[in-house]
Amino acid sequence: MDCMESAPPSLLKRDGYLLSKVGKAARARVGERLATRRLRLWHMAVLAALDDYGAQSQRQLAARLTIHPSDMTKVVDDLVERGWVGRTRDAVDRRRVSVRLTPAGEGELRRLDAEAKTVEDELLSPLTADARAELSRALRLVFDHLNEEPHERT
Amino acid sequence: MDCMESAPPSLLKRDGYLLSKVGKAARARVGERLATRRLRLWHMAVLAALDDYGAQSQRQLAARLTIHPSDMTKVVDDLVERGWVGRTRDAVDRRRVSVRLTPAGEGELRRLDAEAKTVEDELLSPLTADARAELSRALRLVFDHLNEEPHERT
């Protein structure tokens, strides 16, 4: 892992550079935590999506998270194995597999979210509450901007 | 490339998640531009470091950018091939290879930087000037915080 460097100075003037570095650090730190439980970010994302949207087919889940359907299968495999989600054949369309969050899965999601929050608080600790709120707002704007403008999709 | 997703909603409350997504998008967009010239981010970073710090040994360069020395060799190989940097054996310590930016390299760096700025401006276009300045400040604080606290180094 890299995670940080001393100072490639003129690059620091590029917000894009800072953004990419800080983002990578955020990802890496949460990723490390998850890795201790042999999990990846996708696992958490799937649990969160199920919690938010409720049970749904793998296809839909994959589309929502913009993950490849075949990869979704593998992620769900892991989650089933741990008992955090359940797979059931859809009664009306038996091709579909409906995925739902189990109580254990809900609990795990809450735990993971708490961990993520801890990491995030540590990461953003140098900011005042105001600055952090402002950052949050700005990120949200930029993020929404990303989605409006798909930019490029293979 | 992924680059964005519609909305894994509860995750959006996590600033760490947004940070990671936006950072990844920033990296990806600059990366794409560089890729059209068969370049990676490291190439640009090396040019920038040489511009900032002046000629120096590969070892030093690698340490500054926190890149593995053996990878630095390869990056410098590419840059030499394009005529953007020059390698010269250090006269006083003939083990060392001093790397310096050529005029062509300076020009290329300026071009790359301009491209990066374009991408960045587009990415952050939803922000007001004030908000962007605030973001810049916040990112800088967080970034510096990262470095004070190496966190974990293999």
Place this chain on the structure above:
DNA sequence: ACCTATGGTTGGTGCACACCTACGATCATG
């Protein structure tokens, strides 16, 4: 002169990630 440490190079490894193809099961249509 000898020994150890260091700088650079070479040619690898392992991992994560996104992707793809082929397949059986199932559905929806004509």
Place this chain on the structure above:
DNA sequence: CATGATCGTAGGTGTGCACCAACCATAGGT
């Protein structure tokens, strides 16, 4: 009931990144 599309699955590919071990040339201390 034949046809073509869709869902999930299995297994494999390519790419980028960080890392490592082995090597040669050179430096520096004793």
